[in-house]
Amino acid sequence: MKKFGDISIDFAGIKLVNPVFTASGTCGYADELDDFIDLDSLGGFITKSITVKPRKGNAVPRIVETDSGMLNAIGLANIGLEKFIEEKIPVLEKMSAAVFVNVAGTTIDEYAAVAERLSKEKAIAGFELNISCPNVKKGGISFGTDPVQIKEITSAVKAAAGKKVLMVKLTPSVADISVTADAAVDGGADALSLVNTFTGMVIDIESRKPVLSNRTGGLSGPAIKPLAVYLVNKVYNEVTKGSDVPILGLGGIRTASDAVEFIIAGATAVAVGTTNFIEPDSAMKIAEGIKKYCERKQVSVKELIGSLK
Numbered sequence: 001m002k003k004f005g006d007i008s009i010d011f012a013g014i015k016l017v018n019p020v021f022t023a024s025g026t027c028g029y030a031d032e033l034d035d036f037i038d039l040d041s042l043g044g045f046i047t048k049s050i051t052v053k054p055r056k057g058n059a060v061p062r063i064v065e066t067d068s069g070m071l072n073a074i075g076l077a078n079i080g081l082e083k084f085i086e087e088k089i090p091v092l093e094k095m096s097a098a099v100f101v102n103v104a105g106t107t108i109d110e111y112a113a114v115a116e117r118l119s120k121e122k123a124i125a126g127f128e129l130n131i132s133c134p135n136v137k138k139g140g141i142s143f144g145t146d147p148v149q150i151k152e153i154t155s156a157v158k159a160a161a162g163k164k165v166l167m168v169k170l171t172p173s174v175a176d177i178s179v180t181a182d183a184a185v186d187g188g189a190d191a192l193s194l195v196n197t198f199t200g201m202v203i204d205i206e207s208r209k210p211v212l213s214n215r216t217g218g219l220s221g222p223a224i225k226p227l228a229v230y231l232v233n234k235v236y237n238e239v240t241k242g243s244d245v246p247i248l249g250l251g252g253i254r255t256a257s258d259a260v261e262f263i264i265a266g267a268t269a270v271a272v273g274t275t276n277f278i279e280p281d282s283a284m285k286i287a288e289g290i291k292k293y294c295e296r297k298q299v300s301v302k303e304l305i306g307s308l309k
């Protein structure tokens with residue numbers, strides 16, 4: 001007799017109690033969320049991007065609301081590697097959810113240095129390689145749009161990451177995402193996450209200036225969901241299907257139905273981002289909703305993955 005209430009999954013060799021992560025940059029380093037949700041109810045947690053040195057990020061304004069979403073140009077503001085180890089690892093160590101550290105940098109060596117330094121930390125299950133940030137001048141998306149550089153940076157970080165799982169986060173701002181996904185897999189990625197934000201602009205018509213000080217920002221939230229579902233399905237069909245490389249699907253997930261759409265499209269797990277700012281306990285509710293869907297449909301999460309007809 002099958003147990004449909006069990007929504008635990010295997011994600012690149014890591015056992016998750018459910019397929020729901022929180023997305024990088026929307027939940028800080030976990031301690032910020034402690035008062036709002038039971039962190040152990042998450043399948044996975046992804047930290048804000050970490051760089052070798054602390055970064056102040058871009059000048060304000062760096063967030064603006066849009067129809068069905070938001071545009072951000074934070075610019076990878078973060079506390080830096082040393083402070084992260086000192087102050088945040090002790091918090092992350094107590095979590096039962098799989099912790100992924102999102103890694104960023106301006107050179108391949110910087111990315112590899114973060115992964116290497118954290119490769120022995122027991123609190124960490126894996127890394128998410130952010131080669132898709134649209135809001136920084138050096139690094140970020142400039143790595144993530146060139147298949148040659150993607151393969152190079154992925155293999156360098158994979159070598160530095162030791163036994164930790166390496167997930168590569170893809171940008172949607174490319175002509176063919178299967179080409180960049182392929183390059184990441186070729187470089188040794190254990191998992192792929194998609195998508196990061198779509199580059200956009202909001203203009204103040206009185207001043208005729210962009211609202212964000214960075215001029216452009218990354219669009220996230222429900223506005224991008226159909227685009228992200230399509231890209232997950234494309235990468236699943238053209239790159240990962242039949243392989244042991246799972247996809248973490250994200251982009252505009254607000255409800256359990258949204259999450260189920262991503263899983264049917266080909267994602268093994270999902271991440272909740274912008275919705276956390278409105279409803280901090282949404283990931284928990286989404287996991288519950290996935291469970292109810294599986295019970296109602298008499299299907300396991302595993303059977304749902306890529307089951308699009």
Ligand SMILES: Cc1cc2nc3c(=O)[nH]c(=O)nc-3n(C[C@H](O)[C@H](O)[C@H](O)COP(=O)(O)O)c2cc1C
Nearest residue numbers: 023024025049072130195196220221251252273274
């Ligand atoms: C305010 C904000 C900050 C973000 N910071 C990061 C970051 O530091 N690193 C990263 O890889 N993605 C970052 N992202 C992108 C999200 O992780 C996610 O890929 C994107 O927002 C799409 O998902 P969503 O529509 O559910 O928010 C950020 C998004 C937002 C809205």
